[in-house]
Amino acid sequence: MSKLILIDGSSYLYRAFHALPPLTNAQGEPTGALFGVVNMLRSTLKARPEYVAFVSDAPGPTFRDAMYDQYKANRPPMPQDLGAQVEPMLAIVSALGFPILRVTGVEADDVIGTLAVQAHARGIEVEISTGDKDLAQLVRPGVTLVNTMTNTTMDDAGVMEKFGVRPEQIIDYLTLVGDSVDNVPGVPKCGPKTAAKWLAEYGSLDGVIANADKVGGKIGESLRAALPQLPLSRELVTVRLDVPLEQGVEALKLRERDADKLRELYTRYEFKAALKELEGGESAAAAPVPTAAPAVAPAQPADDLSGPGRYELVATEAQLDAWVDKLRSAELIAFDTETTSIDAMRADIVGLSLAVETGEACYIPVAHDFPGAPAQLPRELVLAKLKPIFEDPARPKLGQHAKYDINMLSHYGIVLQGLKHDSMLESYVWNATATRHDMDSLARKYLGYETVKYEEVAGKGAKQISFSQVDLDTACRYAAEDADITLRLHRALWPLLEHVPRLRSVYEDIEIPLVPVLAGMEQRGVLIDVASLRLQSQQLGKRMLELQQQAWKTAGHDFSLDSPKQLQSVLFDELGLPAKLRTPTGQPSTNEEALEAIADEHPLPRLILDYRGLAKLRSTYTEKLAEIVNPRTGRVHTSYHQGAVATGRVSSSDPNLQNIPVRTEEGRRIRQAFIAPPGWKVMAADYSQIELRIMAHLSGDEGLMRAFQEGGDVHRATAAEVFGLAPEEVSANQRRAAKAINFGLMYGMSAFGLARQLGVDRGEASDYMARYFARYPGVHAFMDATREQAHRDGYVETIFGRRLYLENLTNRNQALRAGAERAAVNAPMQGSAADIIKRAMISVAAWLKGRDDAHMLMQVHDELVFEVHEDAVDEVRAAVVARMSGAAELRVPLLVEAGVGANWDEAH
Structure with missing residues (x-):
């Protein structure tokens, strides 16, 4: 049977942009999204499709904008770096031989839908390459969706498995759920599960509307209030199947590639491996890697990392023993604990989850105590059977933020050994700024998987319950998924690090060995003199009162030092001080930076800054430290974070x-x-x-190294070099200037910044910096080379x-x-x-x-x-x-x- 592959080009571009680091070529042109698109297209070429089309959104409004002026109103404008890659992408797509379709007035989805229906009617198999959930409405026998980033295919059964509804119900499903990204109004508070439940019960959106009066509670009120706008929402989410097209399916044949044009483009964007393949030096299966790429892209894992999992609730000792046997023969053990608190030093274990193969996991509840809770295995028994495995350094373990779980196990006399991997740290070392490193964010980015959220099982806000109160079936679905997704993330992330030896070394030699070190520090805690802190708190309060009195006297009347609005009035309306910084709404700012900027123009800003400094010390330390002494240990236990700071x-x-x-x-x-x-x-x-x-x-x-090697005062030595003096002749002000330059240069301080710090004019500061670079030319060369490398590679090391x-x-x-x-x-x-x-x-x-x-x-x-x-x-x-x-x-x-x-x- 003939096959038509329809590529959702807009989806490709956005997904590649967000999946890869911000790469650039030597000219500073962004290339990251372009690189990702080329990889995905070359994968498509391997299938040698008879018919193919690259479908992209055309510029300008569509019929949906005319139908609803708030359509996609919440979407931010396309990032500049992404917009700059659209035309190069189309040029490469065309040079590769793909027909490109961009139809004014409609979206790419509508063009894809129309072609899919036409091809299907002619008996041509259709494969839609996309990550867009809206296109699930097109699935039917002979029409499937393929996600090239996760290497998964979605047919009728896959749609049912992922969304809980049949493909023909997807339009109704999307109407009820709405879309915050496209600003399609759905039924407020109606999530995917509720929508699927209604459609299972009433068959269709029309059935839900007809039975709206039967739906009780707050959600029923939301449904009835939303009824007038549901027909509009349905039109907005419905993919058109009748777009007038200049060419039919028969015209969508892959053309011969334009090798000269590809050579020019690959050379410009530094896709060296793609260029090598073009010249016949590599097979078509190889992935092009630009010089700025973060790593050689590894092969996609063979197992499906985005499909549903099969999870077992362990309720008997026989089940537990069976899992212990699995752990004994496992290559890698993913584990997670469910507890009563996010504070590891005060929490108790409620249950544990384990996984040794992707897609399969178990949850072992040990302390769920809701009314009518069924009997569970005793915590002591479970931990006693798992202790030999957890403490065996020869059995590799995997966690997601494993330090927390190490601390939890320590309360029960288990010293975890053999931590081999941590999916949070794998992501952090691979690219610290690509995403947050919590499980939900990582699963979304690297697996295309939406996890069950804690709020979905325990509620949120004042009504949130402890995990020990969650029913066992729900707890199993949530907790076992944690262990499973941790293992899936490892399967996706570890191959990336494996292919970059220096990153792998940072991960294996620094980050992973540090986990138990930080855990031990957290467990030990630090002793605090509570009486001393309480006395300090009183003294700080007294000093704050004195500063308040001074501020009132300076202003000429009483006002609240803690009120930005009153402070704005006093500083800018009454005293007429300049507003050098403003809030996003255009109001004069009273934050620390804004007050520092005017602190030399009137005494009041400095008094406010001093008052705030003491208030912060009092609330954050002298009062809070005494309150957070752990009753178990009599000490204060901080939490250390490895995956929070990009540097x-x-x-x-x-x-x-x-x-x-x-x-x-x-x-x-x-x-x-x-x-x-x-x-x-x-x-x-x-x-x-x-x-x-x-x-x-x-x-x-050489000069800077010599200053340190001689072991003297480096700032005095620098001043001597800059001012051409003997070290003993350097004045205090000259040493201060040298120190400001030494440290300021590391933070990119300008002559203006140096002048402000030293209290000299800009010309004098510029002269200081010129002398510095003349004496230390290697520093200047290093700074220039580092900036050049950053522009070339998109990163520094x-x-x-x-x-x-x-x-x-x-x-x-x-x-x-x-x-x-x-x-x-x-x-x-x-x-x-x-x-x-x-x-x-x-x-x-x-x-x-x-x-x-x-x-x-x-x-x-x-x-x-x-x-x-x-x-x-x-x-x-x-x-x-x-x-x-x-x-x-x-x-x-x-x-x-x-x-x-x-x-x-x-x-x-």
Whole structure:
């Protein structure tokens, strides 16, 4: 039978754009979406279709816009980088020999629908290549949908499996659910499950409308209120099957490719492997890889990673034993815990889920306690049977944010060993900025799979119930899916990392070994002097009151310092100060940056800033820390995040230890409340000027390296070089200027910024910078080379190979482009510093393993904080300094300073 392949070109382009990092060629032209489209088209060519068409949206409004002026009103404009790739895409598609169809006044879907019906009527098999759910309405015997990104096919049974309705009910289904992206109004609060349920009960949309008065509750009210607009919604989601076309199916034959044109295009966009194939050097099955590609694209996994799963509720010991047998012979064990709280240090386990093959998983409930809950296996029994497997380092484990589950198991005496993979970290290392790294986001991006959301099973807001209250069947569907999707994500993501040795090393040698280290720090926690904090809180409150009185006196009347509206009135209406920054609605801004900008023009902005600073310390630390002491341990336990900061930095929350100021008296007093128990000391080990040392290493500048190698005051040495003086002749102001340049350059500081920081005119600041670059030419060359690499590749790298992708490098907005270039220069320093301290933590933790006289408690920026028994201080300090100093081999020394005291502040 003949076959027609209809390619949804608009879907291809958007999906490729969002699936790949922001790639560019040497000229800075965006190529990421183009690269993805070429890959998918070459896959289509392998099928050697008799008939084929590349269908794309034509510019301009369609009949749906005329029908409903709010149609697609919520859609943001096409990103500039994507728009720039439309014409090159069409040029490559045409050169490959694909007929291109763009019909004015309708959408690509309507052209595809019309051709599908025409071909089907002539007995031609139709395959629609798309990721668009709306086209499921076209499925019938002989017409299927193919998702080229997940390598899955959807026929009649597939539509029923995915949506819960038959293909002929899809239009009605879409009408009821609506579409927030296209701004098609559906029935408010009617989700996919409700729509499928109504259509199963009443047969069609007309049947639902006819029986609307029988639907009870709030959803029934929503349905009845939506009845007048449902006919319009149905028209909007219905794909037209009668678009007048200039050419029929018989004209849609693949033409001979234009090799000369392809050669020109592949060369321009640097698709080297595609060019090699064109010249006969590779098989057509190979994927083209531009020089800016993030990796060689691996083969698509053989198993279906987006289909439904089969999940087993484990209710008997025999079932549990059968799963234990599976675990013993598994190559990789995906596991997850369901608990009573997201706070791992306060939660209890409610159940566990396991998977060893994609598409199959189980849920073992152990503590569901809703009224009438059926008997479950005892938690002690389940954990006792799983403990030998969890603690066996020879049995590889996989988690999604596994650190949480490691902490949960630790409450029950299980020390997890053999963590081999973490799908969250696989995504984070592959591309930290491509998406959020939670399971729902990853499943959507890398699998094309919509997971069951927690709110769907437990509710949300004030009505949300504990997972222990969720019925077992629902809990199984949600929890077992977690383990299954974790395994599927690994199957999709690990092949990407495997093909890039340096990224694989970052993942295997830094991120995965760090997981148990951070888990151990979280479990240990830190001791807090609660009485001291309460006293500080009172004192901060008193000082805030004094600042409030001063502000009122300065303004001439009372007003609320916490009210932006009142503050706007006082600063800009009464005092007439300039509004240098504005809110998105055009109002004068009173945020920190805006107040700093006018702080030199009147005393009131500075008083407000001081007041806010104290208020933040009081609410975030002096009051909150005392409240979050864990009753189980008597300590405060922060949560560390590996997948949150694009540069690779570890961040913390609840409490955020990164934001306690170190240079203010109030901040230092808060650190005094972080104490050691009797007989112990707090030790703080801090890298000295690590990012500046990394700059010296990466730039290879002889003068800057010499300043560090000689071991003196690097800022004084820099000032001596810049001003042509002997080091002892450098004044305090000259040293301050050199320090500002040294650190400012790493953050892309301009002459204007330097002038503002030093309080000098712009000309003098420019002169300082010119002298600096004249004395340190290697730094200037490094900055230029880094910007060039960023434009060429779309990313920069750390010393160890972590990739840091940068948006806006080709943005037409000069300010955004300049910001991206500044970030490109800074990212290798910040990212390398992050990698180094992570390597240090892994090394130190390995040395501390088995000791009970020292514990690593905190990691804050470039500093590690320990609790050390007073008898072991000297030994531990020497070992920690040695391991931190040896965490990287740089061309300059890595200097570590370690102090000891009764509290964190004293240890500095």
